[in-house]
Amino acid sequence: MTNKGFTLWFTGLSGAGKTTLAKRVEKEILMRGMGVELLDGDVIRTNLSKGLGFSKEDRDTNIRRIGFVCNLLERNGAVAIAAAISPYADVRREIRALHKNFVEVFTKCSLDKLTERDTKGLYKKALAGEIKGFTGVNDPYEEPENAEIVLDTEAESIEDSTNRILTYLEERGLVPAPVGGDVSAEERKAIEAKLKDLNFV
Ligand SMILES: Nc1ncnc2c1ncn2[C@@H]1O[C@H](COP(=O)(O)OP(=O)(O)OP(=O)(O)O)[C@@H](O)[C@H]1O
Numbered sequence: 050m051t052n053k054g055f056t057l058w059f060t061g062l063s064g065a066g067k068t069t070l071a072k073r074v075e076k077e078i079l080m081r082g083m084g085v086e087l088l089d090g091d092v093i094r095t096n097l098s099k100g101l102g103f104s105k106e107d108r109d110t111n112i113r114r115i116g117f118v119c120n121l122l123e124r125n126g127a128v129a130i131a132a133a134i135s136p137y138a139d140v141r142r143e144i145r146a147l148h149k150n151f152v153e154v155f156t157k158c159s160l161d162k163l164t165e166r167d168t169k170g171l172y173k174k175a176l177a178g179e180i181k182g183f184t185g186v187n188d189p190y191e192e193p194e195n196a197e198i199v200l201d202t203e204a205e206s207i208e209d210s211t212n213r214i215l216t217y218l219e220e221r222g223l224v225p226a227p228v229g230g231d232v233s234a235e236e237r238k239a240i241e242a243k244l245k246d247l248n249f250v
């Protein structure tokens with residue numbers, strides 16, 4: 050089993066699928082026996098980055114803090130997963146440079162589709178001018194040009210996107226292959242229940 054730490058960095062517009070996929074991948078990596086932490090933008094803004102707003106400066110500070118913690122985890126052999134919009138390319142580049150093993154995942158989805166999904170009800174408000182500085186509507190999002198993984202979350206299913214990430218990580222030797230085919234569906238369920246009991250997932 051590998052115990053090489055790495056950072057899996059999701060970037061993409063609100064509602065593009067960062068949290069959904071980060072949670073799926075987190076669970077799967079745990080099931081494969083590695084230590085993993087998920088740093089989700091929404092959660093981080095309630096503690097580590099509490100009080101920060103959405104100016105460029107505050108967004109950059111938030112992302113730098115998440116990147117700093119990811120690096121601490123990575124260098125100790127853990128897997129760090131970041132799921133925050135991270136709209137600015139220069140700060141993403143800066144964070145990448147901190148890391149030895151950095152995998153950027155771009156969850157790509159059109160504004161039309163995001164407005165249709167409107168998972169948090171924010172796009173309609175932003176488009177109506179009720180929210181200022183909303184990424185993708187009236188605040189910039191700089192698409193990554195060198196992301197290791199680009200997911201078309203508009204067309205792909207959640208399962209497809211999750212599998213594409215895991216396959217990439219396996220091929221890079223960053224995560225071990227799934228617990229062998231010798232584990233039955235029942236055993237897998239029991240492992241999942243145990244992880245839940247232990248508050249891991
Ligand atoms: N391939 C896919 N990958 C991820 N999510 C998908 C995919 N296809 C459809 N979805 C749906 O898109 C939505 C993604 O919402 P999610 O909260 O994960 O976005 P987010 O990027 O974390 O947004 P935010 O930046 O606001 O936190 C969910 O409702 C999910 O079911």
Ligand SMILES: [Mg+2]
Nearest residue numbers: 067068091132
């Ligand atoms: Mg999210």
